[in-house]
Amino acid sequence: MAETASSGNPLDKDFLQIRARLIELAAAMDRVDRGGGAAGDPRLEQIRRSLAIVAGNEPNRAEQVQMEFSLSARG
Amino acid sequence: MYFFDPHIHVASRTTDDLQALARAGCVGLGEPAFWMGYDRTAAVCFYDYFRQLTEWEPKRVANYGMAHWAWVGMNAKEAENVGLAREVIALLPEFLDRPNVLGVGEIGLNKCTRNELTTLEELVALALARGEQLLFHTPHLEEKYRGTGMILDLLAADDRVVPERVWIDHCEEHTIRPVLEAGYWAGLTLYPTTKMTPERAVDMIEIYGPERILVTSSADWGPSDPMAVPAFIQAMRRRGHDDALIRRVVYDNPLRLMRQSRNFQG
Numbered sequence A: 001m002a003e004t005a006s007s008g009n010p011l012d013k014d015f016l017q018i019r020a021r022l023i024e025l026a027a028a029m030d031r032v033d034r035g036g037g038a039a040g041d042p043r044l045e046q047i048r049r050s051l052a053i054v055a056g057n058e059p060n061r062a063e064q065v066q067m068e069f070s071l072s073a074r075g
Numbered sequence B: 001m002y003f004f005d006p007h008i009h010v011a012s013r014t015t016d017d018l019q020a021l022a023r024a025g026c027v028g029l030g031e032p033a034f035w036m037g038y039d040r041t042a043a044v045c046f047y048d049y050f051r052q053l054t055e056w057e058p059k060r061v062a063n064y065g066m067a068h069w070a071w072v073g074m075n076a077k078e079a080e081n082v083g084l085a086r087e088v089i090a091l092l093p094e095f096l097d098r099p100n101v102l103g104v105g106e107i108g109l110n111k112c113t114r115n116e117l118t119t120l121e122e123l124v125a126l127a128l129a130r131g132e133q134l135l136f137h138t139p140h141l142e143e144k145y146r147g148t149g150m151i152l153d154l155l156a157a158d159d160r161v162v163p164e165r166v167w168i169d170h171c172e173e174h175t176i177r178p179v180l181e182a183g184y185w186a187g188l189t190l191y192p193t194t195k196m197t198p199e200r201a202v203d204m205i206e207i208y209g210p211e212r213i214l215v216t217s218s219a220d221w222g223p224s225d226p227m228a229v230p231a232f233i234q235a236m237r238r239r240g241h242d243d244a245l246i247r248r249v250v251y252d253n254p255l256r257l258m259r260q261s262r263n264f265q266g
């Protein structure tokens, strides 16, 4: 299927939503800390690796984050 | 659980919203004067709007078994027009003497311009001269930090200000601390995308405690949620907080603030 490109700067539409989700995420991580932290919990490492993917420049971030949270078919 | 929504723009909401609020346990609503989404052309438009807030909306709300209180003022957006603002400020004393008008609000800053500040200073002067309670709207998004600081500076410069009679609204993580430390009331607005979520409001209670914190919907004519206070109550319960603490925030606190106004009738 062809990729569709919308006209204009897509941030015009998405910036506020991205901003809100970043604050939400930051607040959630503060909450984890206040709850005693989660040191050593492998899910915390999944979150950290996912944040690095989000901050990176690869074009398939969503796919990569999905794989970060997926079991491998090959075990 | 019974609760108040001390900041909601009833004039912009339907009777379906009032019905839902009443069924959820809401016993009273506070309605500050604000920007209706378009700039009004003359002071007489504000005169009629203040009549709506003090005569018609209380009747509409009473049909659902809830009480209604109003605040009157010149909102930050239209405050840019200083000439118009002065004509509107001249109308305020008549309304500030009406039953169930709690004080001057919501007033504040939008783009933090010189004109907005001039209007704000004149509104604060009127309120302090009359001993009125004050309700401040703090700006949105990237202007919030700067605008909140300007409002706090303005208040700190006048020794007639009684902090527990001042409510600074739309506080967020980066502005709530100085507001509480100076002794003012801090409002948390649960508003999609641009302000707080119920979960983040619970965070604020966990970090700062319930003293002088108000939770409101500020529901208006834009995307907003009149059921925000019930959503906060639910989020508090999900996080394991007991009903006494929740009631303190959604019932006792707003009642305490509103009762400080001489025209409050409960």
Ligand SMILES: [Zn+2]
Pocket (backbone or CB within 6 Å): B007, B009, B032, B034, B106, B218
């Ligand atoms: Zn408002």
